[in-house]
Amino acid sequence: MLGEGTESSVITDVIFWVIAVGTIVAAIAVVQLRDLFRAALFLVVAFLGAAGMFVLLRAEFIAVVQVLIYVGAISVLIIFAIMTTREVEQGSPYNRLQVPALILAGLFLAGVIFVIFSTEWNVLDTAISGGRLADETATKASEVFAGTVPRIAGLLIREYVLAFEVASVVLLAAIIGALSLMRER
Amino acid sequence: MEGQAVKAGFDFLGIYGFFDGLMPESLDWLAFLVAGFILAFAIINALVVSTAVYTWFERRALGKFQSRLGPNRWGPFGLLQPIADVVKFMSKEDTVPDGADRQVFTLAPIVFVATGFLVFALIPLGSNDWLSRLNIGLVFIIAVTSVNTLAIFMAGWSSRNKYAMFGAMRGVAMLISYEVPMALAIAAVALASQSLSTYTVVTNQEVPFMLVMPLAFFIFVAAASAEMSRTPFDLIESESELGSGYHTEYSGMKFALFQLAEFMAPIIVSCIVATLFLSGWRGWGPIPGQVWFILKALVVLCALLWFRATWPRLRVDQIMEFAWKGLFPLSLLNLFAVATEIQLLRDPVTGALTDSDMWAMAAINWAITGIVFLAVSRMFARKQLQRPLPKPSPLANMGAEAE
Amino acid sequence: MYGAGMAKGLLVTMKNFVKPDRMFTVQYPDRKVSPTELAKMSGVGVFTFMRKNPKTAFKAMTGQMTVPARLKQHPRFRGEEFTWYEQRCTGCASCAKYCPLGIIRIVTSPSGEQVQEGQKYHLDVFDIDIGRCMFCGLCVEACPYDALHMGSGFEEGKYRRKDLVVTVDRLKSQPKHPSTWFRPQIQGKEGYHPHGEKDVTWQEAGRHEQPSRKHQEEKWAKR
Numbered sequence: 001m002l003g004e005g006t007e008s009s010v011i012t013d014v015i016f017w018v019i020a021v022g023t024i025v026a027a028i029a030v031v032q033l034r035d036l037f038r039a040a041l042f043l044v045v046a047f048l049g050a051a052g053m054f055v056l057l058r059a060e061f062i063a064v065v066q067v068l069i070y071v072g073a074i075s076v077l078i079i080f081a082i083m084t085t086r087e088v089e090q091g092s093p094y095n096r097l098q099v100p101a102l103i104l105a106g107l108f109l110a111g112v113i114f115v116i117f118s119t120e121w122n123v124l125d126t127a128i129s130g131g132r133l134a135d136e137t138a139t140k141a142s143e144v145f146a147g148t149v150p151r152i153a154g155l156l157i158r159e160y161v162l163a164f165e166v167a168s169v170v171l172l173a174a175i176i177g178a179l180s181l182m183r184e185r
Numbered sequence: 186m187e188g189q190a191v192k193a194g195f196d197f198l199g200i201y202g203f204f205d206g207l208m209p210e211s212l213d214w215l216a217f218l219v220a221g222f223i224l225a226f227a228i229i230n231a232l233v234v235s236t237a238v239y240t241w242f243e244r245r246a247l248g249k250f251q252s253r254l255g256p257n258r259w260g261p262f263g264l265l266q267p268i269a270d271v272v273k274f275m276s277k278e279d280t281v282p283d284g285a286d287r288q289v290f291t292l293a294p295i296v297f298v299a300t301g302f303l304v305f306a307l308i309p310l311g312s313n314d315w316l317s318r319l320n321i322g323l324v325f326i327i328a329v330t331s332v333n334t335l336a337i338f339m340a341g342w343s344s345r346n347k348y349a350m351f352g353a354m355r356g357v358a359m360l361i362s363y364e365v366p367m368a369l370a371i372a373a374v375a376l377a378s379q380s381l382s383t384y385t386v387v388t389n390q391e392v393p394f395m396l397v398m399p400l401a402f403f404i405f406v407a408a409a410s411a412e413m414s415r416t417p418f419d420l421i422e423s424e425s426e427l428g429s430g431y432h433t434e435y436s437g438m439k440f441a442l443f444q445l446a447e448f449m450a451p452i453i454v455s456c457i458v459a460t461l462f463l464s465g466w467r468g469w470g471p472i473p474g475q476v477w478f479i480l481k482a483l484v485v486l487c488a489l490l491w492f493r494a495t496w497p498r499l500r501v502d503q504i505m506e507f508a509w510k511g512l513f514p515l516s517l518l519n520l521f522a523v524a525t526e527i528q529l530l531r532d533p534v535t536g537a538l539t540d541s542d543m544w545a546m547a548a549i550n551w552a553i554t555g556i557v558f559l560a561v562s563r564m565f566a567r568k569q570l571q572r573p574l575p576k577p578s579p580l581a582n583m584g585a586e587a588e
Numbered sequence: 589m590y591g592a593g594m595a596k597g598l599l600v601t602m603k604n605f606v607k608p609d610r611m612f613t614v615q616y617p618d619r620k621v622s623p624t625e626l627a628k629m630s631g632v633g634v635f636t637f638m639r640k641n642p643k644t645a646f647k648a649m650t651g652q653m654t655v656p657a658r659l660k661q662h663p664r665f666r667g668e669e670f671t672w673y674e675q676r677c678t679g680c681a682s683c684a685k686y687c688p689l690g691i692i693r694i695v696t697s698p699s700g701e702q703v704q705e706g707q708k709y710h711l712d713v714f715d716i717d718i719g720r721c722m723f724c725g726l727c728v729e730a731c732p733y734d735a736l737h738m739g740s741g742f743e744e745g746k747y748r749r750k751d752l753v754v755t756v757d758r759l760k761s762q763p764k765h766p767s768t769w770f771r772p773q774i775q776g777k778e779g780y781h782p783h784g785e786k787d788v789t790w791q792e793a794g795r796h797e798q799p800s801r802k803h804q805e806e807k808w809a810k811r
Contacts, residue, residue: 011214037342041289044335064324072331076361079338083350149321149381250601252610257620261650495601496594562590 016056023049034091036082044075061149199313200224224316229302236449237267243448243490250494274441282434286343293340294435294442296332301449303329307383308456311466311474315384322383323375326457327368330412334360337431340443344434352430355420355501360412362508367408369516370401373523374461377538377546387465392543395462400519400554402462404512406489409458411504413450415489417496418504455485515557522553617743618654626653661740663768666723669739670716671766672759673790677735679709683727691717692727711756718744719752728770734794737766763787771795 026045033039047070054063082088095101156164200223204216241256241264248255256263281290307322309315319325334357341353374394378386395402411418432443459465459481466474499507526549530542604610621629623645627637638645647653679699684692692715699710728736746752764787768774773795774788 035286038286038289041339060319061321061324064321064328068324068328068331072328072334072364073361076334076338076357079335079342083342083354246605249605249611252604253613254611254615261652491598491601495597558590 012056015052019049019052019056023053036085036088036091037079039092040075040078040082043078044071047071047075059148061152221316225306228305228316232302232305232449232452233445235452236445237271239452239486240270240448241267243493246487246490247494250491271441274438274444277437277440279437279439280434282344282346284345285434286345289339289343290434291439293336293343294439294446296339297336298442298446298449300329300332300336301446301453304453305456308453308460309384309387309465310478314466314475318382318384320380320382323371323381323386323461326383327364327371330367331361331364333412340435341431344431346434349431349433352433356414356431359414359418359420359501359504359508362505363408363411363418363512366404366508366512366516367412369513369520370405370408371461373398373401373516373520376520376523376527377543379538383460387460387467389538390464390467391540392547393462393464396551397543397547398462398519398523398550400515400550400557401523402458403554404516404519405462406458406485407512408508409454410489410492411508413454414447415451416493417499419498420501420504451486451489452482455482455489458482458485518553518557519550522550526550614659615657616659617656619657621648621653621655623648629655663740663774665740666725666738666767666769667740667742668718668721668723668744669741669762670754670759671737671739671762671764671788671793672714673735673764673793674711674760675790676733676794677708677711678733679711680732682730682732683736686726686730688724688726689720689722691720714756714759716754716759717752718754719749725770734771734773737771737793738769740765740767764793766793 023046026042026049029042030039030046033042047066050070051063051066054060054066201216201220204219208216244266245255245263256266259265259269281287304326306316307319307325309318337353337356337360341349341356344350374386375381377394377397378389380386380389410416414420432440435443456478459478463481463485465481466478468474468477523546526546527538530545531538623638624634626644626648627634630637632640644653679694679696681692681694681696684690684694693713694711695713696709696711699708723738725738728738744752766774766788771793774793
């Protein structure tokens with residue numbers, strides 16, 4: 001268990017199911033609860049579930065960044081927005097379109113499940129245990145998981161530097177927008 | 186500077202190995218779980234007990250700093266005072282306000298305390314004494330401390346009390362403002378140690394990073410003090426101003442959890458500072474690494490206590506100004522300087538930094554810190570007002586003249 | 589220089605921490621003493637004291653010995669008790685008449701004492717209700733014989749309101765440490781300390797004495 005973790009065992013499956021069911025329940029609670037603040041808290045639970053999924057996929061840096069950004073900053077933003085809403089104690093108003101939305105979401109879910117099941121996923125675990133990869137490819141492939149952070153950093157600065165810079169420009173635009181909203185005439 | 190001549194024994198690998206030998210092969214996750222549980226149990230108990238002792242220490246030391254006595258009635262030198270406090274908290278009625286959100290109200294102090302315990306998992310107490318060697322440790326620290334804002338929101342909102350909301354909003358604004366300089370200071374440390382794991386930060390720290398990056402040290406200590414809502418940043422619990430801020434409606438054991446988290450935070454931050462900036466368990470001589478670590482954490486703790494005893498509380502707009510106009514540019518400057526130095530000084534083949542590189546960085550950084558300090562003083566410090574000397578009044582000596 | 593004020597503040601608190609005599613907390617009602625203080629109080633050297641009373645010294649070192657702490661008190665301090673000299677009191681009830689709150693209750697009976705110099709009544713009931721008293725001292729100013737004075741004590745807390753009524757027995761028996769407020773004759777005395785060991789006697793407490801029988805005969809009876 002303390003090794004590089006390229007094998008999955010019973011406990012990993014149990015944890016996966018617990019986190020998956022928890023995330024789905026939390027996500028349903030976000031849209032169904034009347035009390036907006038509790039809905040926001042369940043959204044936090046959903047984010048934490050997503051972070052757990054990332055850990056199970058052995059992308060722990062993304063998991064921690066998910067917690068840092070989504071739980072630490074975006075949830076705070078959402079809660080601030082909830083607090084500055086007028087008449088927030090009355091909760092979510094009644095919605096006439098619930099059944100059509102449910103049908104549409106069900107159709108979308110069916111489509112996504114069909115696509116997931118019919119794709120050929122290149123999963124590293126089954127490839128290694130099924131013996132479909134040569135030995136040194138297998139070792140090099142599992143070494144990818146040994147140092148995710150330097151690889152992500154390298155990718156961001158070298159291949160995807162344009163996206164990185166555009167993201168910072170977008171942030172700058174958001175800050176300037178916020179400042180101009182708050183500026184006194 | 187290895188400092189491990191004496192092995193102090195209580196290490197995770199040893200316990201895991203012991204249990205791994207007991208369990209069959211397919212259940213080795215159970216060995217991991219049990220070993221982790223035992224060590225976590227020990228660490229949590231040690232933390233809570235040391236928080237209780239720290240409350241006594243803080244009150245006595247604050248008294249001495251402020252030329253008064255601290256608690257001295259219960260037990261010799263007031264040593265049983267923490268027990269009296271715990272008994273008081275346990276015997277108080279646990280009130281929940283009528284219109285409050287019961288579940289969220291109860292959950293808020295739990296979340297507040299849990300984030301503190303989580304951070305302590307990353308701190309290596311010795312070269313074999315660690316609970317986890319996450320390769321993303323530093324980001325984990327920042328992420329978990331940013332969950333504190335949620336706990337404060339939950340506490341303030343579920344109390345359904347205007348004044349609790351005010352305190353919570355101000356507290357959250359302060360906390361999210363100070364996360365940015367703290368993260369940037371930690372980024373500078375990550376650059377110099379070339380890893381995000383706290384264990385590697387200590388192992389790569391031949392020269393303590395406090396000497397190498399004094400500006401980052403100062404920024405981190407200031408930002409961490411604000412994250413803990415400790416004087417001079419403790420406007421949240423300035424009881425004379427806003428009731429009690431976000432914990433107005435809490436009493437009994439829930440309030441005790443808030444106080445536990447509040448007094449545990451300086452201990453945890455001192456341990457983090459000792460790990461990141463004072464080279465953790467590294468020392469020399471026959472003293473084991475754990476003792477060095479505790480000594481360094483104690484020094485930082487006493488320094489934080491000294492600051493609490495001395496400086497007055499800042500107003501909320503002064504706090505925001507200090508964060509965004511003071512610490513944030515300084516942290517950016519520090520990050521830029523450290524990154525430039527590392528790029529220029531490191532070995533071009535392996536990318537490693539040697540001792541002499543670090544000392545060179547230290548010299549340059551201290552010079553930069555001095556220059557920044559002087560420049561900031563020149564630009565921002567207010568000059569003393571020149572008051573004119575009072576002119577003697579013609580009515581001054583009426584008594585003498587009358588004679 | 590930015591931060592110079594902060595550094596000066598830090599030095600001040602460090603001085604408070606390091607220097608031993610900067611603590612000015614006054615502990616009340618008792619304070620914990622160390623073996624050196626106990627030795628000084630009994631007038632011997634520290635080690636002699638520790639040798640002679642090892643158990644007391646050990647208790648003092650672990651912080652369990654307490655001595656009552658008396659604060660310095662000004663002689664003119666008007667406490668919450670009354671000092672009454674029955675040798676000087678004639679039962680005229682001027683104090684009861686002057687009291688703005690009417691809390692003094694006096695019931696007298698003829699005593700047969702000092703019949704010639706003017707009747708001196710025997711006081712059966714002399715109740716002062718300290719629970720309602722505002723300690724204005726008008727009763728003390730009113731007493732023509734300097735029999736009633738303000739006291740110096742202030743530890744009058746009781747569990748019931750009716751226990752706060754001071755009766756004549758208590759007034760007779762309690763130790764007499766009058767305050768020197770409105771009684772300049774006591775103030776002039778050397779070394780008068782309200783909590784000293786000795787009481788002020790009834791002769792010392794008065795401004796003037798009742799005229800003796802001889803004096804009365806000379807001055808008035810022979811007119």
